[in-house]
Amino acid sequence: MTRILGIETSCDETSAAVLEGKGDQVTQKSLVILSQDVHRVFGGVVPEIASRAHLTSIVPVVARALEEAGTKLDDLDAVAVTNTPGLVGALLVGVSYGKALAFSRGIPLLGIHHMEGHLFAAALEHPDAVPPFTALLISGGHTLLLDVEAWGKYQLLGATRDDAAGEAFDKVAKLLGLPYPGGRYVEQLALEGNPKRFHFARAMVRKNALPKDDDYYAFSFSGIKTAVLNAVRASADIEADKADLARGFQDSLIDTLVEKTWRAANAFSRQRVVLGGGVACNRTLATAMRTRLEPEGITVLTPSPRLATDNAAMIARAAFFRFEQGERSGLDLNAYASSPIPGVVAA
């Protein structure tokens, strides 16, 4: 039995979790997530403020996670911390703290890739969310379509060429006068919207595209954001139009995500699709995915909202795999704004 403390400070949540187990049988003993609400005032994450807030919260957040798990520092077998991708100043708080903890206790340290964490999140709740599967990771900063043959063996099929899916939601939310981060407000508003009023193009969804084509799996969401901006400018009564705009935007984005995921699952004959990242909280998306894939015998697995958004449990979960592979990070572990997921190969 292994017990790992996970730490996540890549963006605007300070989070710590304790997980215990072996192989794919891992139990979450605690998870503490402290969200930095201060950024709402600015309509986006302010890096310097994020770093300072992590500094203030990291000690009590870790202490609370240990307490809730009924665990002492001496009971830990390893410390896992997100070291990439993210805001470097924010990452460094977790990395420095994790290093100090590992060094002082003489236990292994593991630097974990944030997106690999998102990939493992569903496995915390669904025993079936294990490879092989098709993965769609949709967050505020990334949109990744992967074929996951085994843990650690990832083929990158498609990514966004410009804005990430969550970023598109957040920008459209801003255009519609909704709070930050706006994904869930757009989803709520879209529920009341008329799907027939605004039709936005589905970028990179050519009917005759073939798997060998560049745009078969790729995404692009900046065009739709401009299209929404133009529609907002052309609107005579934005209050009356905004639910319909939210609906038109979300339908276009969801159609694209579902189509590309279907293409990947189909091409690799996968029976499971795993979603991860904050946009995976979108229930309209999950329903559309199921409606399209389940009749073909493909199960769609999504993490619950608390695990889909940034949290340390997913980091500790990914660390179990890396730890059992014998991987360890040195005390020279650094933070990086961006880097590829370990074990990923381009398609």
Ligand code: KG4
């Ligand atoms: O994974 P995450 O918590 O942080 C990053 O790693 O970026 O994802 C945050 C993103 C934000 O863009 C947020 O608007 C979006 O997830 N999001 C949603 C929903 N809930 C959160 N997007 C669409 N629908 C939602 N219900």
Ligand code: ZN
């Ligand atoms: Zn994330």
